[in-house]
Amino acid sequence: MYCTEFSYRLVNLDQVSSIDFLSFLLILADAPQPGDNIGLVASKTSATPFRGKYYAVAAAFGKIGAFIGTYLYPLLVADAGSDTVKGNQYPFWVAGSLCVLSAFLAFFCLPEIGQDTIDFEDARFRTYLAENGYDTSRMGTAEKQISQESFGSGKV
16 A cells, blocks of 8 residues: 555656656656767677777777766866856856767767678678688687688678
8 A cells, every 4th residue: 555655656747847857858868879879889880809899998988088077077167157157058068069079970970780780790800801811711600600612602
């Protein structure tokens, strides 16, 4: 009985203000950003031998960005002095411009990521190795090893 009353109090729409609802929508809209998908992008857009290093570099960039943002935010607020409006505007403009930049990079610089992107990247990497004289006949697991003859014929 108590759990029902408690859950009813949590979802009572008469007591939810519009700012709470707008905050919920903003948080919901913030989720599918490139910054939140840094692991997905790093793990899907590289060949298997480089995936771990690529993910580590992407995570390092994320941590560096978080450090810079944490360091920069107090400086932006302090630069406004006693004007609280400017103290709120400066970080907003910096964060907004970074969001626009990340959206531009995501739409125009990232490749299309599908279900078979990893296989495509692995095939491209194998082709690169074969063209540069590396023996790729023993790459992969025992059931997926591809001989040079079948690889040269386009069967992957």
